[in-house]
Amino acid sequence: MGWIETPVGRVAGVSTKWTPRDKLGQTLVRMGIKRMRYTVATGLYAIGEPDFDSPVLVTANYKLSFDLLRRELAGRNLWLLVLETFGINVWCAAGKGTFGTSELVNRIRKVQLATVVKHRNVILPQLGAPGVAAHEVKKATGFRVRYGPVRAQDLPGYLDNGMKVSEESRRVRFPLRDRLVLTPVELVQAWKPSLVILLLLFVLSGLSRQGFDLHAAVSRSFAPILIYLGALLTGSLITPAFLPWIPGKAFSLKGTQLGLLWALFVSFTVASDWSGANLVALFLLAPAVAAYFAMNFTGCSTFTSLSGVKKEMRIAVPVIILSIVSGGIVLLVGSLS
Amino acid sequence: MEFRYLENVVTLELDGDRCTGCGMCTQVCVQAVLALNDGVAYIVDRDGCMECGACAMNCPVAALMVRPGVGCAWAVFTDWFKKKNVSSQEGSENIRS
Numbered sequence: 001m002g003w004i005e006t007p008v009g010r011v012a013g014v015s016t017k018w019t020p021r022d023k024l025g026q027t028l029v030r031m032g033i034k035r036m037r038y039t040v041a042t043g044l045y046a047i048g049e050p051d052f053d054s055p056v057l058v059t060a061n062y063k064l065s066f067d068l069l070r071r072e073l074a075g076r077n078l079w080l081l082v083l084e085t086f087g088i089n090v091w092c093a094a095g096k097g098t099f100g101t102s103e104l105v106n107r108i109r110k111v112q113l114a115t116v117v118k119h120r121n122v123i124l125p126q127l128g129a130p131g132v133a134a135h136e137v138k139k140a141t142g143f144r145v146r147y148g149p150v151r152a153q154d155l156p157g158y159l160d161n162g163m164k165v166s167e168e169s170r171r172v173r174f175p176l177r178d179r180l181v182l183t184p185v186e187l188v189q190a191w192k193p194s195l196v197i198l199l200l201l202f203v204l205s206g207l208s209r210q211g212f213d214l215h216a217a218v219s220r221s222f223a224p225i226l227i228y229l230g231a232l233l234t235g236s237l238i239t240p241a242f243l244p245w246i247p248g249k250a251f252s253l254k255g256t257q258l259g260l261l262w263a264l265f266v267s268f269t270v271a272s273d274w275s276g277a278n279l280v281a282l283f284l285l286a287p288a289v290a291a292y293f294a295m296n297f298t299g300c301s302t303f304t305s306l307s308g309v310k311k312e313m314r315i316a317v318p319v320i321i322l323s324i325v326s327g328g329i330v331l332l333v334g335s336l337s
Numbered sequence: 338m339e340f341r342y343l344e345n346v347v348t349l350e351l352d353g354d355r356c357t358g359c360g361m362c363t364q365v366c367v368q369a370v371l372a373l374n375d376g377v378a379y380i381v382d383r384d385g386c387m388e389c390g391a392c393a394m395n396c397p398v399a400a401l402m403v404r405p406g407v408g409c410a411w412a413v414f415t416d417w418f419k420k421k422n423v424s425s426q427e428g429s430e431n432i433r434s
Binding site: 094150167170174243304312 | 340341342343344346347348361364365366367368369385386387388389390391394395397404405406407408409410411412413
């Protein structure tokens with residue numbers, strides 16, 4: 001995209017268009033592949049042909065964030081200041097403090113922003129506010145922090161309307177699409193521990209008083225593996241999808257209900273010839289496993305408080321552990337008897 | 338569609354006497370927890386607060402207090418196992434003001 005000459009040297013220009021490679025990268029990170037290494041270099045970039053008066057937008061060095069931002073800026077002339085957030089998005093990095101006051105102050109100084117532009121304003125995404133103290137930045141650099149809209153897609157409107165943010169674009173929404181786009185990563189992260197659990201269930205199913213029997217393992221592991229995989233999907237995919245419509249507020253409670261539905265479904269369909277032990281284990285394990293994975297979705301959600309999550313976990317975690325341990329014992333006793 | 342989480346748990350506190358009515362807190366809050374009335378901030382929707390800490394961070398007169406953190410079960414697990422704070426760099430047990 002060429003270079004822009006400034007008093008402090010050349011600044012790299014960036015395109016506002018996505019290449020097939022960008023799209024592939026986005027698909028991969030959404031599946032959890034190379035997600036923690038999907039970064040752009042920190043520093044100053046140019047969109048179009050910015051000059052002394054052009055606005056400065058600040059963002060994180062997660063390439064997914066950077067790409068979503070630059071796509072909204074077609075046909076404009078402005079500066080992008082990319083902070084070192086170690087490949088983490090703005091909101092999470094602000095929560096951790098990496099998208100923070102000191103990084104912003106240091107980056108403004110390092111790129112000599114005061115020489116590149118005449119004005120003294122930097123525009124931050126609103127979700128950067130948990131990490132940045134606007135008044136401290138002003139004191140340290142002279143630059144006034146203006147919090148723009150939450151979403152990059154609302155930026156064109158913001159820039160065209162004299163930097164006024166509408167009530168609507170100050171709020172975080174969490175529609176179905178946003179909830180679902182986060183679920184593949186959850187599933188991928190659950191994959192490795194799940195393999196261990198599936199192996200354990202397989203071995204457990206093959207145990208008898210005579211020792212381990214491979215044939216028994218193959219024929220009897222179907223039930224517990226089905227219980228587990230169904231509960232995993234129920235907690236980490238179905239519960240997030242139906243989140244606002246499931247009764248209750250605690251995520252684990254929402255997961256429990258759907259896990260119970262899953263157990264009921266199994267018991268009325270494939271489980272007609274299951275042993276009593278398997279049926280009991282089904283109702284002990286499915287709701288608990290679904291509750292666990294549903295509870296883990298709190299970190300993906302946009303409205304849970306730490307105090308709330310801690311309160312939820314104080315009740316849910318002991319219940320989940322108790323339920324899973326009892327379910328495991330029932331399976332084991334069923335195998336050995 | 339509005340999402341609601343557990344009630345009566347958040348650590349948000351506002352000292353109205355300190356408030357100068359600059360309105361920064363109302364700008365940075367994504368949940369519309371705070372509003373201005375007669376040039377003073379007040380808490381409209383305490384249970385809507387997710388304790389992100391943006392308001393306290395951006396209050397120039399330290400009129401807002403909240404124990405900031407990320408409402409993430411996995412982070413709390415990590416916390417329990419490591420026995421140190423990961424939910425925020427400042428430490429989830431520190432009150433940010």
